[in-house]
Amino acid sequence: MIRNPILPGFNPDPSILRVGDDYYIATSTFEWFPGVQIYHSRDLVNWRLLTRPLTRPDQLDMRGDGDSCGVWAPCLTHDGTLFHLIYTDVKRYGRTTVGGASGASLRDFHNYLVTAESIDGPWSDPIYLNSSGFDPSLFHDEDGRKYLVNMLWDHRPGRNRFAGIVLQEYSPEQRRLVGERRNIFPGTPLGLTEAPHLYQRDGWYYLLTAEGGTGWNHAVTMARSRSIDGPYELHPDRYILSSRTRPDAPLQRAGHADLVHAQDGTPYLAYLCGRPLPNRGRCVMGRETALQPMRWGEDGWLYTLAGDGMPLAEAPAPALALASFDPAPIxxxxxxxxxxxxxxxxxxxxxxxxxxxxxxxxxxxxxxxxxxxxxxxxxxxxxxxxxxxxxxxxxxxxxxxxxxxxxxxxxxxxxxxxxxxxxxxxxxxxxxxxxxxxxxxxxxxxxxxxxxxxxxxxxxxxxxxxxxxxxxxxxxxxxxxxxxxxxxxxxxxxxxxxxxxxxxxxxxxxxxxxxxxxxxxxxxxxxxxxxxxxxxxxxxxx
Known part of the structure; x- marks a missing residue:
């Protein structure tokens, strides 16, 4: 069985990847150095911390970054040749005064890409991508083109700060974004639309996002389109995973998810969650990473096994040979x-x-x-x-x-x-x-x-x-x-x-x-x- 959380303690914003028989999950590290944690597994049950790729000053310098700034929401992908790691370095967030007035709407998010032939490096010097918002994700299309998606931040008064998901093509040859950015998904009324990931299946582009904020109202939203530019139609249930209506659930705050398929084709959803202290409602271990199998319905949409959209404390593991790791020394x-x-x-x-x-x-x-x-x-x-x-x-x-x-x-x-x-x-x-x-x-x-x-x-x-x-x-x-x-x-x-x-x-x-x-x-x-x-x-x- 998979026993959740699979990555206990502060391990939020999971990005999951399979390369052959190896599974990897990258999680956020915020102001802690070195940046990004990458875990490894061969059975989806046992995981070990393998590496932290952002180790050099030219890759990451967070001196002056505020609390809970720094490295947000890495995205780990592989295009058959190279590992690609996208990450945000948040330089400013929260209550700051500018000329005596509140500057909370003015935020600085810088997005970068590093690559490596091997998961344990060496990782390249960073390529600067953009600063239009956070939670960037790289999508490798079947035709060989690559696209960056990220949430769009709008600081203007009276606007929706979470202004939708924007898409822009990335050119590996030019090492930069090319063409115009396009807002492909405005989100749902739940709001706070972020954490986009794109996938391709049976002629559809599927867009996974997080909504509702990373607290008790968190949810995983899915939409799809025949064209990468949209328009995107919403999942019939709108939210495919959430504990927002179940305060009795052992895993709360479920959201910010990423999808991987096992060797037998079974989809697995990695997502963040929180475990509140009994009777106190506070998550001292922060946002942790959980994992559970999903299923593709006959209608081409993704569902939990029971169809109820609930996160599971225990879930069936794939039929793979167990590959355990030695426990860390005390x-x-x-x-x-x-x-x-x-x-x-x-x-x-x-x-x-x-x-x-x-x-x-x-x-x-x-x-x-x-x-x-x-x-x-x-x-x-x-x-x-x-x-x-x-x-x-x-x-x-x-x-x-x-x-x-x-x-x-x-x-x-x-x-x-x-x-x-x-x-x-x-x-x-x-x-x-x-x-x-x-x-x-x-x-x-x-x-x-x-x-x-x-x-x-x-x-x-x-x-x-x-x-x-x-x-x-x-x-x-x-x-x-x-x-x-x-x-x-x-x-x-x-x-x-x-x-x-x-x-x-x-x-x-x-x-x-x-x-x-x-x-x-x-x-x-x-x-x-x-x-x-x-x-x-x-x-x-x-």
Missing amino acids: RADFDDATLPIDLQWLRSPFPERLFSLTERPGHLRLFGRETIGSSFEQSLVARRQQAFCYTARTMVDFDPQHFQQAAGLVCYYNATKFHYLHISHDEEAGRHVRVMSALPDSPQADAFTAPVPVPAGPVQLRVDVDYERLRFAWRMTEGEAWNWLPEQFDASILSDEASAPGLPNFTGAFVGIACQDMAGTARPADFDWFDYEERPYRAQPV
Whole structure:
């Protein structure tokens, strides 16, 4: 069986592809570097993170990109010779002031194409395509021509911001878009039409879009036409997949889908979804990727197997030999010259300014940079939360000289949402641990616990998360009892839903390590190891 989500934790906007017997899914990474996650499977049941293709400054530089900006909605395709990866780098979104007035309607979306002969690269320098909107997708027509489709953004007052799906031909020889763009689909009254993908079958062009926004009203819309230019007629059910009318469904927010056919011709739909915390309605793991088989009806339209348009927590898998992968190790020892693939950092294409795995062998050295939450140069290395209950631990060697230097263990969503157990120093407490929280749903934007003095030497830090409950602890040596801080923190703030109005929130909760030096002297912190262990629920930490 396929058990959803197949890609747990922050893995939104899936683009699925089959090349021979290999399946690939590309997902959005937003402000996290390197850009785009590509997963691999041979059975549609077992998946592994294979590569992140956008690794170089000439491919992606997100310094200055706001929270939940950066890489949106990649599209991964293959034309028989080359892999093609389309992506958006969003430079501006959300509440910004221009001359004292709101500039929320003014947004910058830049769309690019990179190619590679092999899925694991090397990937080419980017080709700039356009900036007319986001969610670009490349379609390879049977006649050999290629077309880009993307949603069209309209900033003018009184207009529909989501102004339809535009189509324009792409010339591989000229390495640019050619001809005029054409608006081929205005969307339905549900609105917020985005995430277009084109397919060809039995003389029809099928257009798949997402509508209703990426929250609780999300839906997958299908239309078709005999001509690529349209006009496109709507599916008889209009929305082929959605949980918008079923608040009891285990998978919510279903939408933003892509279609692939298995070797036997069965269609499978990959789509994003969210799993709310029980009784809280917040999706701390953000938007995840699910997959289920579909069927082509006698009328030539696509339907779910039951015909009810519902996302499935479990679904039949294809009759393929199972191909499992070794589980990821709990501990990252930092003994290699490269980071474990599960770990990422924020925005910068120059990791050598943020961390080193060679300056102190066997350790990850983070250089103290800007404040936690900075949009430019922040030393924070973290991995996705992928289960409702987990424990994370680390050991850090850090000798701060004053209050502007800090390092420690962080549960992070973005600059306005985190809980940070850190070591620092001040005149009264000396070297100490305390928690700083950024609270999006509180009149007090940030909060601090009282400092707890700690002796000199490396310190072990720990966090236990059980659904919406979060606890921190510290100790000096292995085998010693943990010193639990008395406070219980709200883990549910690390979610899309906990936010001030008007701000983009499209990622998910991370847990990792960080270091700041707000005096600008780059004082380092050395982390010996980092553990991430998923586990069953328990009421109290041990």
